[in-house]
Amino acid sequence: MDAGRKDIDALIDLMAKLPGLGPRSARRAVLHLIKKRERLMSPLADAMKSVAENARECVKCGNIGTGTICDICASEKRATGEICIVEDVADLWAMERAAVFRGRYHVLGGTLSALDAIGPEELRIPLLISRVRDEGVTEIILALNATIDGQTTAHYIADELAGACTVTSLAQGVPIGGELDYLDDGTITAALNARKGF
């Protein structure tokens, strides 16, 4: 009889390991799931099982999919000459939501970091360099986060690929809908330096 509560406690402990959930919100989520066990909990368990069994990283770009090669790398509709470099799959998803880039991606899996002892070999940088050589890439678009580590990594990649192809990066400036009053000095400086004819 006691097994029931143990199962529920085990589930709460696992849920509490998700980012954004602590012990308290995990308990709340589990109670919600138990109340909706047929409509929500069983489908969620099945979906999770299926993704856990099938999801894998694309051997070419590091995106997540179900095959050895991801949907984007396998698609014939995507331009092969342009590769957009992102830190993480979440960034790739953000780019795809904007639905403006029609080339392919390369997911680094992080940024260079001297503090955390993450060098080029720990990221997918060697793989990127061989892709640029082998796939006839003409342009690399750096879409790394505007953090110190992100920009260090961007400079490293630009140096490594100098001469092999065009290297560009996302423009920096005022975000759409952004109000100057709420922007940091760095963004305003970048936007002023990159000003263009109106």
Add this chain to the structure above:
Amino acid sequence: MDAGRKDIDALIDLMAKLPGLGPRSARRAVLHLIKKRERLMSPLADAMKSVAENARECVKCGNIGTGTICDICASEKRATGEICIVEDVADLWAMERAAVFRGRYHVLGGTLSALDAIGPEELRIPLLISRVRDEGVTEIILALNATIDGQTTAHYIADELAGACTVTSLAQGVPIGGELDYLDDGTITAALNARKGF
């Protein structure tokens, strides 16, 4: 090939239905799960499946367990004469964490609410009245939330059980560690009215 991304999207949609998670945090949680698919995602899916299949409400008190009768109702160590009335299973769990009450519980499953058309029949109030009659209950402890609906429900139950057994409720006052400066007027008023010899 496209099925992979669809599975992941379906999982994100389901995760976003959990309380405290929106689309953005659901995406983040799913990416985290995919990264830790063997250590976290598979065990979580299994735990969820198991709870979804086995969890059920106790027919006596409404607590969640795996049998027809929950652990607490089945335990011979718990006093049968005292029943603590709570709104929700989460409140029962909170009482159990305090580990001070050794009687049994009755989970109402909500509060009376004229606005939402929730009357006594929608809650476990008729079941409570028959438990008090049949189980030789001597004291009912009202541990309902200190909200208007919670207190309305408490008064209704106290009226229904008047004469059948002693009805008490949790004391109201300054919480342990609470600072007067941060307390609302209602709590201070209640604490003053219920003042006791020092």
